[in-house]
Amino acid sequence: MTVSLLDQLSALVGQAFAQCDLDSSLGRVVVSQRRELGQFQCNGALAAAKAAKRNPREIADQIVAKLQETGHFSDLSLAGPGFINLSLSDDFLLGHINELADDPYFGARHGHDPETVILDYGGPNVAKAMHVGHLRATIIGESLRRLRVFLGDRVISDVHFGDWGLPMGLLIKEIEREQPDLPYFDADFSGPYPATSPVTVEQLQVLYPAASGRSKEDPAFLESARTATFELQQGRPGYRALWQHMLDVSVAETKIDFDLLGANFTEWKGEADTNDHIPGMLKRLEEKGLSELSDGAVIVRVAEEDDKKEMPPLILQKSDGAVMYGTTDLATIEMRQEEHDPDTILYVVDARQSLHFEQVFRAARKCGSLDAEARLEHVGFGTVNGTDGKPLKTRDGGVVRLRSLIDDAISEAHKVVVEAGMEDRFDTAELEAIATRVGVAAIKFADLSNQRMSNYVFDLERFTRFEGKTGPYQMYAAVRIKSMLRKAADQGLTEGALVASKDAERNLMLALAALPQAVQAAAEKNAPNILCEHVYSLTQEFNAFYHDCHVLGEEDAAIRASRLRLCAITLRQIEAVLDILGIDVPERM
Template sequence: MTLQSRLSDAFGEAFAALGHDATFGVVVESSKGDAPYQCNGAMAAAGAAKKRGEKLNPRDVASAVAAHLADNPLIETLEIAGPGFLNITPSAQALAETAQAISEDPIRGLSAGAELTIVIDYGGANVAKPMHVGHLRSAVIGEALKRLMRARGHTVIGDAHLGDWGLQMGHLISELAIEQPSLIYFDEAYDGNYPDISPVTMDDLARLYPQASNAAKDDADRMELSRVATADLQAGHKGYRALLDHFIAVSVEALKEGYGRLGVEFDLWNGEACVDPLIPDMVEELRHAGLAEEDGGALIVRIEREDDKKEMPPVMLLASSGAVLYHTTDLATLVDRKAQINPDLILYVVDQRQALHFEQIFRATAKAGWFREDQLEHLGFGTMNGTDGKPFKTRDGGVLRLEDLMEMMQTAAETRLTESGIGADFDPEERAEVARLVGLAALKFADLQNARLTNYVFDPERFTAFEGKTGPYLLYAAVRIKSILRKADDMGAAFGPIIPEDPAEVALVLALDAYPKAIALAAEKRAPHILCDHVYGLAQAFSRFYTNCPILVDETPEVIRASRLSLAKATLEQLEHGLGIIGLDVPEKM
């Protein structure tokens, strides 16, 4: 247990002993700095008493609580301020116990207790299309949440959920048929096995799709070719299904490389095509349950409720043409996940602009009885914008490829390293690797430090700064601690019990002690920015500690040096652990 949670328990017991609800005893970090912690429950207790017809002065409640806790060994001083705030200064004994627990395990107490099986859907990249800047936020937020939930002890499965179905596949097949009509996949009389080697590369796919899409926009006959190919594919055309398998395999290989460069990994590379065979039985089940009905030739599921304050369109199962739609494949994906994984929770990390779509899907799923609505969450996010306040584009108005964005950040990091004189004596290969890590940290932290729904402006110069709340600042803080520990090792200096006496030492111990709470809150609210706030605050607390508490100078007594080295080591372990969750890798030197 953290010191804050121990204090909350003590205050909760005090409130309960005085006839109040124990929840009024919650202790929080102080906002004014008069003391490390405060309890604001006296006002709430007086308010609750007033509702019961009793008259209580909040300061009197606070005084009674303070009197009840007068001899508590966790508390050094307990002062009443304002209308009834209780300012709490922990005792030396409590600080020593907390420091010892941190020294033994700087990342203790992260488990959520009850283990859940969680699926996180956070990819959404399309087959045959290169990754672009629009894939950044879902990837880094989803990966951080996956790692965060795993740190809490849950079983977490990340699913890329590829876009590999629909008209885009018809475009590719028909365009390939125009260019290479002699391919065996287009021979209607062929009845053998198809080649294992793909007839197209990722470069071919990246060319074929826009070529077909642009042609179809201005030519109705060309669009009809794509529509027919799409219908034939979905009807089970063997040659087209074999081509689709090639398209998917080639694309997944490229996507694994692209996501890998971003430090993102998936457990499943499933797509919409995977669940197509499930759709007929699913539709029949919905018909049989009386949930699916005909409407203007289409098949729909009505999901509106009497208390809706806005129009809620129905879920579209089948178009009037009989074609399946996004609603259909997303519902079939839920059927598949129920059968294959049976998760306790599914999180969708998808652009906030898709909120209506997911509300429709969740309602239909609950009506069908496959999942409860509280088992399905859409975790929307805002956009990364240019200086014009609109979603980031290239100078000519196009969508920037993700690999180009990452190269842009690495170049900005190299410039910043040169300006700062950092790594000037590194060999070219080592320096390039540091620049890669710095650029990636800058990009990811700039995204994750924002609340999910917040839009933010892309600013490479600000993101790569080694001062302020940035990824590079955090990497440098961790590398500096590594350097201190290496020097200590060269000196033969020993580690010892942490003795928090200086205010900066106490502040660092309390910052370290807040880690379990930050992890729990970030997981509960699905908010990686809370963890970003913690690691940044921890780095700042260490900086103040390092400035005020010399470690390796000759004047520092051996016992104090041993204590401060242990505090530095604990800080590094927690800092690296937290940075690892948000996807930042710390180099050995900078």
């Protein structure tokens, strides 16, 4: 398994420090921020001087002398009080890139201990169209899933459907108001119930707002919905059958949106899947004295002595016997522990839910709901805003549907590809396929390139441009390489051994070598924006290389063959990173 370039250099420089009777950890090497001084830099001589009470430049000189003996560096110099600048020999750099190219993961898996990771994201609800609020949860969650798979982890992805609780009771009673003769409402009906749903997903999306509004104006209706919720949770057959219909049509609808966004789930579970687990959990917590009654409700106190803010208890069961979201979330953790024994569970949910998850996580720890070593983390994120800087809304102030957002992006991308002259080169079907990929790439890269806790402005015109830090720009760089490699094949040209004849080639190789650190940092921080920065830097370096170095037109056969190989390696890495980001690159554009 390939060791990353920075790790190799840190080990080499660390060994030089050790040979000078200094702490080897001071040999940590980082990428230089000033390329004119060197490709890499080590600042350890300053800390070593402080510890040894010696002059830092004197120590740096000793380290440089040791490094010169290795023959791995083309240039070693000092700057300031003792900064060591390093540039690699071509042999060392080329050797590393050859190793990197032979590794399908470009060295990213070295040093990573595979673990079992559960990702909870998406979070659609029965009877509700997915909206702009689901956009970031889905895009970020799917990217983190792909990242963990790339690292070699065992990954379980769960959509965790919102399919339980009072909203279901409201829908049941609203459907009963409109269609009272349906068998689902007859307590004496023994079945079988109809195989076809009495309501479509479009009807449900009208019924739920109506039921919600009615519950606020009619206390009797609200009470009847609460009773229906309780009876549903207790297993009333008619309500369960109607609920299953509502769930099925809602899942079918959301799968269309998830497919458009390339989201993949190994589990399509929801809150309802915890129903049979909850009674035993409540009994256990009561017997162990971990829960208590408070005004008729069952709660778990999660406040700690050193809290700087008020921390309300987690309510598990209301006085009327109904369970809460916190109950199903806690039960879900216990079931995940039993079924998967996870090392990490990540919840990709709006940052505004942070208090809820803190309560649930504290309760899980207190109640022994999962292994003590397992990690629970709420991966929060900011909002998608309009040009007014406020959360994105429709013109009439309503919630923007996710489907319409995707359709708008594809429509804008279609205009862009037509303006680029692609309409003359592709038939209608291929043009539409390209526009769809460009539109989805525009949305994804725009979202993921932002630090996830930041809010960002949704600007389709800017996102769909084939220039700058956009998804289409990264796609186009890959497509351009594909086109070049096809032309090379048509001309009978082949790849050959890597050589380095220009700085543009070396800089591109160094950009390729930076992937392991980007992948590791993105995984540690759950931050796909780090990968966006990496692939953008890589495409920038490739464009500089393409400008400075002839490839197909290079007369020297060995250099031409080397550059074709470098292009092929670059293409593989761009596509690998874009795939982690959920972006599918077409063969041509």
